[in-house]
Amino acid sequence: MESLDPEALGDLYAESVRPRVARLLKVLKLDVVYTRAEGDRMEYSDGKTTRSVIDMLGGFGSTLLGHNNPELVQALKGTLDAGLPVHAQASIRTGAAFVAEKLNHLMRTHGGDRRPFIVTLCNSGAEAVEAALKHALMEWNERRRALIEKLELLRSEPGSDERRIDSFIEKLLALQPAVVAVQGSFHGKTRISSRRAASSTSASPARRSRACPGSARWRPCFSKRCRARAESSA
Numbered sequence: 001m002e003s004l005d006p007e008a009l010g011d012l013y014a015e016s017v018r019p020r021v022a023r024l025l026k027v028l029k030l031d032v033v034y035t036r037a038e039g040d041r042m043e044y045s046d047g048k049t050t051r052s053v054i055d056m057l058g059g060f061g062s063t064l065l066g067h068n069n070p071e072l073v074q075a076l077k078g079t080l081d082a083g084l085p086v087h088a089q090a091s092i093r094t095g096a097a098f099v100a101e102k103l104n105h106l107m108r109t110h111g112g113d114r115r116p117f118i119v120t121l122c123n124s125g126a127e128a129v130e131a132a133l134k135h136a137l138m139e140w141n142e143r144r145r146a147l148i149e150k151l152e153l154l155r156s157e158p159g160s161d162e163r164r165i166d167s168f169i170e171k172l173l174a175l176q177p178a179v180v181a182v183q184g185s186f187h188g189k190t191r192i193s194s195r196r197a198a199s200s201t202s203a204s205p206a207r208r209s210r211a212c213p214g215s216a217r218w219r220p221c222f223s224k225r226c227r228a229r230a231e232s233s234a
């Protein structure tokens with residue numbers, strides 16, 4: 001690997017990782033290999049000299065604190081030097097507990113929300129988008145379930161208009177949630193996050209089928225009536 005020159009590395013990247021992006025980088029003369037970074041500067045070699053450029057992109061926010069931020073580097077080095085386990089799944093993970101407590105504190109003091117939140121930590125933007133969508137869909141479904149339960153109670157009252165209530169419940173059960181996405185946006189490569197961007201009206205059929213091969217129908221449901229319907233149509 002190390003013996004490959006930047007051009008050969010570019011070809012390798014194009015061949016096995018991101019063919020179209022690699023072609024675009026070449027056209028834009030951005031097909032360089034950065035070898036060092038500090039703060040808002042990144043360095044690459046043009047074969048003769050080392051060149052330093054200002055990073056105006058900042059990893060879309062992921063390097064908001066600057067490349068190799070000294071405090072973060074120190075914390076990482078400290079973790080490695082202490083020989084801490086990196087994957088001890090069935091255990092109390094103190095770092096996660098501290099981050100969760102801090103986030104809850106921020107939500108209380110700046111978000112004005114005093115509820116104690118359970119924090120699910122994830123590794124990527126796509127997972128964050130998935131979690132947000134899942135949360136929104138669960139909330140949507142929970143509200144529908146509560147409404148159906150109220151209607152079912154109403155229906156059991158003497159003198160209620162059973163047929164009208166039934167037809168309303170049927171309509172509620174047939175409803176599908178709609179998620180609005182910005183045209184041409186990118187939200188990650190997992191199935192649901194890519195589906196958001198691909199289902200926007202501007203997406204080509206090819207892009208849609210690339211992003212979500214096969215058909216997906218997600219109708220999570222919790223009321224007895226919903227479950228019975230789902231089971232009978234399965």
Ligand SMILES: Cc1ncc(COP(=O)(O)O)c(C=O)c1O
Pocket residue numbers: 060123124125126127129186187188189
């Ligand atoms: C707006 C937006 N959402 C989601 C993602 C996906 O993030 P990741 O590549 O970390 O899964 C990106 C990545 O560029 C993004 O820009």
